[in-house]
Amino acid sequence: MNRNASAVWKGTLHEGEGTLTTESGVLSKTQYSYRTRFTEGIGTNPDELIAASLGGCFSMALSNELGICGLHPKSIETTATATLEDLTAGWTLTHMQLEVHASVPDASQARFMEAALAAKANCPISRLLKTTISMTARLDR
Template identity: 40%
Template sequence: MTTRTATARYEGLGKDGKGHVSTQSTVLDNNPYGFGTRFGDEPGTNPEELIAAAHASCFTMALSFALAGAGFTEGTLDTKAAVQLDKDGDGFTVTRSDLTLTATVPGIEAAQFDEIAAGAKAGCPISKVLNCEITLQHTLN
């Protein structure tokens, strides 16, 4: 079992509050977040951006391991995740995560790549935790 941690602190309430988020690895170290970083253009991060980073990196790593398991030994995978937050009654819901992948895997056939990529999308741990639509578009060079 592997456990990773992050912490968040929010001072003040609502739109006037300001938060800071840190991760165990210190990749994020007291990074600001709040209403302005989530819904405006203030510098800092937000939960949806962090989910997008987690989903892009998780899917890409899952695909890398699946391709290696299928016997491929080299390649390049570039993934962008776009996480959408929509108003839902009085609150908000993450409604989708759109993965866009550009891949170069020498020697792979398109149909085999499609199958492996779909399996990685469904099987990556972050895909499994998200309760939203997940799409995958890809370009195989």
Template identity: 40%
Template sequence: MTTTHGSAKWQGGIKDGKGAISTKSGALTDYPYGFASRFEGKPGSNPEELIGAAHAACFTMALSLILGEAKLTAEHMETKADVTLEKVADGFAITAVHLTLSAKIPGADDATFQELAGKAKAGCPVSKLLNTKITLDASLQG
């Protein structure tokens, strides 16, 4: 079992308040986040962005493992995770994550690639964590 952590600080109200996000690794140290960065496009981070980065990273690592099991190695993979936050009856909810993968994998045909990418989407730990619709577009570069 592995345990790590991220942390958040907050002070003030929802619209006038400000927060800071940190990670155990130090990749983020008191990085700003708040209402303006979440809903108004202002500088700073937000939870959905961080979930997207975590999901993209987890999925891509899972696919690397699955490719290795199939005796394939990626020359390059890049994944973007679009996280949808919507207003619902009882507040807000993350309602979907859409993964877009572009990869160059020597020796892989598209059918095999799509199958293995689908396995990674279903099996990565962050996919399992999220109780939402997760979709995937995967393109194999020639």
């Protein structure tokens, strides 16, 4: 299975701007620029899209892991934060942080944590990202 997105960039790094379009059409010539990435501006940036990817993928994976244990989550809310730092080698995504708040009836803390750790280790986007992913999790039953 292949998924694709396209990017068009026009102009210089600082003055130029680009658009992002995804195959599904959810992003359609969505604007991004140096300002939307490093300062402020209207538009998206690649880093928040990575965060969205990880958060979305992790939440699905957690639901799956809980399901394997016979647990059915009412909701899983995940905030993913991508940390971009200016290192000697250049701007680098150094760290991803997941904050999970889940409502899972009948789940013990241990079952929930095992499922969350398994989801963090095994979700497709986690496996793609060669970076440190930390996580804090909260469970409502």
